[in-house]
Amino acid sequence: MKNLYTILLASLCSFGAAAQTSSTYQADLDGVYSTLKSTPSYKDQIKGDAKTRYEALYQNLRTQQPTTQLQEFYLLTRLVQTLRDNHLGFYEWGDTKLDHTKLSDSTYVSTYVNSDAFKNFPKSNVNVDSLEQALTGKPRNGVEGIYYLTNVLKAGVYRTSKPDSLVAVVLSSKQRIWQRGQLLAVFNEVSPNNFEGVCVEPSYKIFQYNHRIKFAANKLNLYYLWDKYPAEADHISIPAGTPKFQFKTIDEKTQYLRLGSFGTSNIDLAETQRFYDSVKTLVNAGSSLIVDLRNNGGGGWKASKKYLDLAMKHSKKAQVYVLINHSTVSNAEQFTLKLKGQKNVTVLGTDTKGMLTYGSNYGKTATMPSGKYRLYLTDMRDDGNYLQYEDIGIKPDQYLNPDSDWIGQVQTVIKSK
Numbered sequence: 001m002k003n004l005y006t007i008l009l010a011s012l013c014s015f016g017a018a019a020q021t022s023s024t025y026q027a028d029l030d031g032v033y034s035t036l037k038s039t040p041s042y043k044d045q046i047k048g049d050a051k052t053r054y055e056a057l058y059q060n061l062r063t064q065q066p067t068t069q070l071q072e073f074y075l076l077t078r079l080v081q082t083l084r085d086n087h088l089g090f091y092e093w094g095d096t097k098l099d100h101t102k103l104s105d106s107t108y109v110s111t112y113v114n115s116d117a118f119k120n121f122p123k124s125n126v127n128v129d130s131l132e133q134a135l136t137g138k139p140r141n142g143v144e145g146i147y148y149l150t151n152v153l154k155a156g157v158y159r160t161s162k163p164d165s166l167v168a169v170v171l172s173s174k175q176r177i178w179q180r181g182q183l184l185a186v187f188n189e190v191s192p193n194n195f196e197g198v199c200v201e202p203s204y205k206i207f208q209y210n211h212r213i214k215f216a217a218n219k220l221n222l223y224y225l226w227d228k229y230p231a232e233a234d235h236i237s238i239p240a241g242t243p244k245f246q247f248k249t250i251d252e253k254t255q256y257l258r259l260g261s262f263g264t265s266n267i268d269l270a271e272t273q274r275f276y277d278s279v280k281t282l283v284n285a286g287s288s289l290i291v292d293l294r295n296n297g298g299g300g301w302k303a304s305k306k307y308l309d310l311a312m313k314h315s316k317k318a319q320v321y322v323l324i325n326h327s328t329v330s331n332a333e334q335f336t337l338k339l340k341g342q343k344n345v346t347v348l349g350t351d352t353k354g355m356l357t358y359g360s361n362y363g364k365t366a367t368m369p370s371g372k373y374r375l376y377l378t379d380m381r382d383d384g385n386y387l388q389y390e391d392i393g394i395k396p397d398q399y400l401n402p403d404s405d406w407i408g409q410v411q412t413v414i415k416s417k
Contacts, residue, residue, distance in 0.1 A: 024072075024369065024370035024372070025064075025065075025066055025072050025075070026062065027368075027369040027370060028072070028076060028368040028369055028370050028372070028373060029058075029061055029062060029075070029076060029079075030369075031366075031368040031369050032076050032079050032080070032090075032368060032373075032375065033058055033079055035366045035375055035377070036079060036080070036083065036375070038377075039083070039085065039088065039358075039377060039378055039379075040358055040378060040379065040380065040381040040382070041083045041084065041085035041088060041357070041358050041378060042083060044381070044382060044387070045083060045084060045387075046082075046083075054079075054082060057078060057079070057082065058079065061075055061076075061078060061079070068122075069092075069096075069372065070122050070207065073092060073198065073207055073373065074198060076090070076368075076373065077090055077198065077209040080209055080375075081196060081209065081211065084211075084357070084387060084390045084391060085211070085357065085358050085378055085390070086211045086212055086353070086354065086355035086357075086390060086391065087330070087355060087357075087358050087359050087360055087376075087378045088211070088358070088375070088376065088377070088378050089208065089209070089374075089375065089376030090208065090209045090373065090374070090375050090376070091201070091206055091207065091208035091209065091373070091374055091376075092206035092207050092208070092372060092373060092374075093206065093367065093371075093372070093373060093374040094370070094371050094372035094373070095372075096117050096205075096206065096372075097204050097205070097206050098112065098177060098203065098204050098205045098206075100203035100204055103175060103177065103203065109175075109176050109177060110176075112177060113176055113177070118177070118179070121179070121182050121183070121205075122182070122183040123169070123179075123181045123182050123183060124167055124169040124181055124183060126158070126167075126169070128156070128169065128171065128180055128181045131156050131158060131169070132146070132156055132171050134158075135156050135157075135158060140218065140228075141218065143157065143166065143193065143215045143220070144157055144158055144159055144166070145157060145228050146171065146228065147168075147220065147226040147227060147228055148226070148227050148228075148230045149184075149202060149224065149225075149226050149227075150202055150224055151174075151230075152173060152174045152175055152202060153170060153172075153173050153174075153175075153178060153184070153202055154170070154171040154172040154173070155168050155169065155170060155171060155184050155226065156168065156169050156171050157185075157187075157220075157226075163189075164188060164189040165186070165187065165188055165189070166185075166186070166187040166188075166189070166195070166197075167183070167185070167186050167187075168183070168184040168185040168186075168187070168199075168226075169181055169182065169183060169184060170182045170183075170184055177205060178202075178205075183200070184199065184200050184202075185197055185198065185199035185200065186198055187213065193214065193215040193216065194212060194213070194214055194215075194391075195210075195212075195213040195214075195215070195220075196209075196210060196211055196212060196213065197209075197210055197213065198210070199213075199222055201223070202224070208223075210222055210223070211355075211391070212353070212354055212355070212391045214326050214351070214353075214393075216236075216326055216350060216351075216402075217234075217236050217350075217402040221326045221327065221353070225237075235400075235401075235402055235403065235404060235405055235406050236294070236325050236326070236349075236350065236402050236406070237294060237295055237325060237327060238258075238260065238292075238294050238295040242258070242260070243258070243260070244258075244259075244260035244261045244271075245258060245259065245260060245271075245272070245275040246258035246292075247275075247278075247279040247282060249287075250290075250407070250411065251411075252287075253286075253287055253288060253414070254287060254288050254289075254290065254411060254414055255282075255283060255284060255287045255288070255289050255290070256289075256290045256292065256407070257279070257283075257289060257290065257291050257292065257307075258292045259291065259292065259293055259296060259304075259307055259332075260295060260296055261296060261297060261298075261299060261303075262296065262298055262299030262300060262301075262303040262304040262331045262332060262335070263299040263303060264299050264300040264302045264303050268299065268303060269302060269303055272303045276306050276307065276310075280306075280310060283310065283314055285314075285317045285318060286317070286318060287318060288318055288319040288320070288321060288414050289311065289314050289318065289319070289320050289321070290321045290323060290407070290410055291307075291311055291320060291321070291322045291323070291339075292323045293322060293323060293324050293328045293332045293335065293336060294323050294324065294325040294327065294328060294349065294406075295325065295327040295328070296327075296328055296329065296332035297327070297329050297330065297332070298329045298330025298331040298332050298333070298355075298356075298359075299330070299331050299332075300331055300359075301331065303331075304331055304332075304335050307335075308335055308338055308339070311339055311345075312338075312339070312342065315339075315342055315343065315344040315345050316344075318344065319344050319345075319346070319414065319417065320339065320342075320344060320345045320346070321345075321346050321347075321348060321410050321413070321414070322336055322339055322340070322345065322346070322347045322348065323348055323349050323406060323410065324336055324347060324348075324349040324350070324351075324352050324394065324396060325349050325350050325352070326350060326351060326352065326353055326393070327353065328349075328352040328353060328394075329352070329353040329355050329356070330353075330355055330356055330359060331356075331359075332352075333352045333353065333354075333355070333356040333386075333389065333393070333394055334356050334384060334386065336352065336394050337356075337384070337386075337389070337394060340394065340397070346397050346398065346413070347394070347396045347397045347398075348396050348397065348398045348399075348400055348406075348409075348410060348413070349396045349399070349400055349406065350396065350399060350400065350402070351392070351393040351394065351395055351396070352389075352393040352394045353393055354389060354390055354391045354392050354393035354394075355390070356386045356389055356390065357382045357386040357387045357389070357390045358378040358380050358381070358382060359378060359379075359380040360376070360377065360378050360379055360380065361379055361380060362379065363376070364376075364377045364379065365377065398413070
C-alpha cells in the first residue's frame, strides 16, 4: 500500500485547498483504528507479531500530514487493507457525494459542474490524447487498455513508472459529471492479474477502497464490471435480465438449476422458497444436474441450505456439475466449498471472488468524526475455516474456455463421462 500511495502522489495533479484536512485527519485516523478493533477480522488476524506491525503502522500514520482529501483517504485505507476481510468496506461519504437520483436534472448537474468539487476533482497529469492513442495498441489480453463502465464511461488504464501500479482515467463520458482526464482509480498489483486500490463509484462520484480486483477474460471485476470488449459475447457471466432462479431440462440426460441469489430478506426468502417448492420434485434421479452459481452475490444459509441438501442428495445417485465465476461471492462460495470434493460432484468455470470469510448480519456502518468517511462493518466470524480462500477464491476442478458457451462445454464434459 505504501507503493500505491507513492504512485498517487507521483501520478496525479491534486487540486483544491485542504484547510480542514489537517484538522480532521487525526480524529478520523483514530476513528478508523478504534472501530476496526471491534471487527471479527481484526480479532482473528491482528495478534502477536501482526499486532506489533499494525501498531507501528498506526503510529507512523499519525505522523503523516496529508494536504488533500484524496491523500488523506489513501492514508486511512492503509489500516483497512491490512485486514483480509473483503466484506469490510471503506468509502467517502460527505458533502462531495452526488445525489445519483438527480443526474438527469440539468440544473443539478450544471450546479455541480460549476462547483469547486468538480473543478478540483483529481486528474492525471498525463497527456490524455497521447495516452488514448497508445492504449489502442496494447495487447488484447493485457490489463492495460480501454475499458467501458456501466454503459456511461470510457476509461483508460495504464501502468505507471512502477510496473506494479496502474492508474485509470476518464477518456469520455455520457454524463456531464465527468471530465476527460479525471481520475477513476489507482491500482496496485499484489499478484499477477490481482489488484487492490482506490476506485471511484461512478454515480455518487466518491472514492472507495477495493480489497481485491481480478483481471480475467478482458475484464476488471470490481463492484461493477469494467469491460474491454462489451460488444463481444460474454460466456463467463450470466446475461443481464436473466431471472435469478431457473429450472429446465436440457436433454434426456441433463437438467439445469440456476441459483442467482441467496438473499435473506423476507421478500428474498419467500421468493426462494416458492421456487424451491416448485422444483424440488422435478429433479430426475438419473439425470446429471448442472447447478449454476455464476453471478450469485451470496446471502445466507437460510436461503441456500435447502438447495445444498438437494444437490448433496442428488450426488448420491447421479453427477452434479457446479458452475462458478468471478462473481460467485460470499455464501455462494461457501455453498461451492460444501459440494467441492464430494463424490460425483465436479466444479467448473473460473476462480470465485474470494469474499467469504466474514460477513454482515445487519449492514451496520460507522461514520468517522469528520463525517467525510464511512466504514461498512462485518460482524460475522469465520465459522468454516474460510480465511485460506479470502482474496484468492475457490478454484474449479476444471477451468472452462471463456471463448465459447459454458453450458455447451459442460454438456461435452457430461457426454465424455
